[in-house]
Amino acid sequence: MNRQYTPFDSFLMQADTALRAVFGSPKVTERPNPAENVEDCELDDKQKKLVTGLMRINHAGEVCAQALYQGQAMTARDPEIRAKLERAAQEENDHLAWCEGRLKELGARTSVFDPFWYVGSLGLGVAAGLAGDKWSLGFLAETENQVTKHLEGHLERLPEADKKSTAIVKQMAIDEKGHEQLAIREGGADLPKPIKEMMKATSKVMTNTVYHI
Ligand SMILES: [Fe+2]
Numbered sequence: 001m002n003r004q005y006t007p008f009d010s011f012l013m014q015a016d017t018a019l020r021a022v023f024g025s026p027k028v029t030e031r032p033n034p035a036e037n038v039e040d041c042e043l044d045d046k047q048k049k050l051v052t053g054l055m056r057i058n059h060a061g062e063v064c065a066q067a068l069y070q071g072q073a074m075t076a077r078d079p080e081i082r083a084k085l086e087r088a089a090q091e092e093n094d095h096l097a098w099c100e101g102r103l104k105e106l107g108a109r110t111s112v113f114d115p116f117w118y119v120g121s122l123g124l125g126v127a128a129g130l131a132g133d134k135w136s137l138g139f140l141a142e143t144e145n146q147v148t149k150h151l152e153g154h155l156e157r158l159p160e161a162d163k164k165s166t167a168i169v170k171q172m173a174i175d176e177k178g179h180e181q182l183a184i185r186e187g188g189a190d191l192p193k194p195i196k197e198m199m200k201a202t203s204k205v206m207t208n209t210v211y212h213i
């Protein structure tokens with residue numbers, strides 16, 4: 001059935017997505033958690049601090065990804081692009097769930113600033129979307145590119161013994177690279193260098209904060 005949604009219906013659906021991302025369990029794909037059958041290990045205090053800090057950063061990054069994709073969906077002019085990005089957005093839900101699961105296993109909590117990251121990223125996603133599809137896709141592509149680099153850095157820093165976190169981050173890096181390529185394929189524009197630099201600076205502030213709280 002092809003039902004028409006009123007603006008209020010759409011608003012409620014967007015609000016549902018937002019609340020699930022920050023407080024609940026967002027809809028995931030059929031894929032298994034990459035850490036599912038991986039053996040856990042004992043970490044000393046120093047290692048645990050490092051791993052929880054990194055995984056909290058990754059979790060907060062995924063909260064931002066939720067918001068960015070939502071902002072994109074709210075503003076996308078081309079329904080075909082929106083449909084294609086839906087799968088990528090769902091993969092972000094997987095990432096969110098995997099990171100949250102790992103943090104729970106480690107007895108750590110997610111960032112207290114998650115709602116704040118969500119709102120900030122939603123604003124950015126909507127702003128980019130209002131500028132037009134090619135800019136919002138460009139913004140998405142550049143975000144995914146920077147996230148992939150972050151994750152690759154984390155793979156070097158994670159303790160070798162922590163095969164569970166490593167398995168999750170590895171799969172995330174593969175997915176984010178795919179998301180970047182998708183956004184470029186769909187017409188994402190190459191962002192001006194100052195914007196890219198600003199994005200890097202913003203994410204630095206965020207990651208430094210989230211590492212601790
Ligand atoms: Fe992700």
Ligand SMILES: [Fe+2]
Nearest residue numbers: 144175176179
């Ligand atoms: Fe992604």
